[in-house]
Ligand SMILES: Nc1ncnc2c1ncn2[C@@H]1O[C@H](COP(=O)(O)OP(=O)(O)O)[C@@H](O)[C@H]1O
C-alpha cells in the first residue's frame with residue numbers, strides 16, 4: 538500500500554465529505570438506509586480512535602421532494618428554500634442515525650465569509666474543537682439560506698477542504714457516487730471509444746494530464762472539477778485526500794484501500810499564504826505590466842508601484858487583492874500594504890520618486906502567492 542493511503546488509514550483527525558448523490562434521491566429525499574451505513578462507517582472510525590468531522594451535502598436534494606419540485610432547482614431563491622426545508626431533515630436524519638450509538642450530533646452551518654474573516658474563523662474553529670472534546674460529531678454544511686452567489690463557497694468539496702485546513706486535519710475523504718477519479722466521465726466512452734479508467738493514485742499535476750473532469754449528476758453541484766480543485770487545495774495545506782464511493786465507506790474509512798488517493802504536497806503553504814491563496818475574500822485588483830508579472834510569479838519578488846498599470850476596487854491596506862496580467866487573467870493574490878487611494882497616486886512611479894511613507898512595496902513577497 539502506498540504511503541499516502543497508509544497516512545489516510547492512520548490519520549488521527551479526518552474530515553469526511555458526503556455528496557448529495559450519496560444520501561439523497563430525487564423523488565424520495567433522504568435515503569435513510571444509505572445514511573445509516575455511512576454513520577456506521579464513521580462511528581467505526583471514531584471508535585478506532587480518530588476525530589471525525591462530517592461535511593454533509595444534501596440539504597437542497599432533501600428539500601426537493603417535500604416541496605413537490607421535480608428536479609434540482611437552478612435559481613438561487615428556490616435552491617435556498619429547498620435547502621431550508623432539507624437542512625432540517627438532513628440534520629435530523631444524522632442525529633437519529635448517530636443516536637443508535639448514543640452519539641450526539643452538532644450542526645455547524647458556515648458561509649464563505651466565516652472562513653475568510655479571521656475572527657469568524659476562530660469562532661468556528663472553537664466550536665468544532667469543543668464539539669470534538671465533548672465527543673459529539675460535527676455535521677457541517679454551507680449556510681445556504683444566507684449565501685448569495687457572490688459569497689458562496691460554491692460547492693461542499695471546497696468547504697470540506699477549507700475545514701480540513703482550519704482544523705489541521707490529517708486527511709480528507711470525499712465520498713461520492715463514483716468509485717474514484719476516472720480518466721474521463723465514467724458515464725461516457727472516452728475520445729478513443731474506450732471506457733474511462735480508474736486512476737488509483739495522483740502524486741502531482743502530471744498524473745492529471747489528459748484527465749477530463751466532467752460535470753456531476755442530477756443532484757450534485759460541482760462534479761469532478763470541484764473535487765480536483767478541493768484535492769489541490771487540500772494538497773496545498775499538506776492534507777492527503779481519498780476520493781471514493783459512499784457505498785465503499787467502510788473500506789475508505791478503514792484501510793483506505795479503495796478509490797483514488799491524492800498525495801499531499803511535502804512542503805505545505807504557511808497558514809498565512811494558504812489564507813491569501815484560497816480563503817480570503819478579495820477586495821480589488823491591480824493590473825501589472827509584463828515585467829512585474831514575471832517578477833512576482835517567476836522570481837517571487839515584491840510588487841513595486843512602477844509595475845502597476847491600473848487598479849480597481851476600494852480596498853484598504855491589509856486587504857487581499859488579485860494581481861492581473863494585461864489580458865485580465867488572475868496571476869497571483871497578495872495583501873496590499875496601502876489603500877486604493879494611495880496606490881492610485883503611486884502607479885507607474887519608481888520607489889525613489891515617492892515620498893518616504895510610500896516607499897514600501899505595494900505587496901510584499903511574503904504576502905504574495907502566485908497562482909498556477
Ligand atoms: N473524470 C471523472 N471521474 C469520475 N467521475 C466523473 C468524472 N467526470 C465527471 N464525473 C462525474 O462526477 C460525478 C460526481 O460529482 P457530483 O455529482 O458533483 O458528486 P457529489 O454529489 O458527490 O458531490 C460522478 O457521478 C461522475 O459521473
Ligand SMILES: N[C@@H](CCC(=O)OP(=O)(O)O)C(=O)O
Pocket residue numbers: 555556557558593594595596597598620678679681691692693694753756757758759760
Ligand atoms: N449546501 C448544498 C451543497 C451542495 C453541494 O456542494 O453538493 P455536492 O456537489 O453534492 O457536494 C446542499 O447541502 O445541498
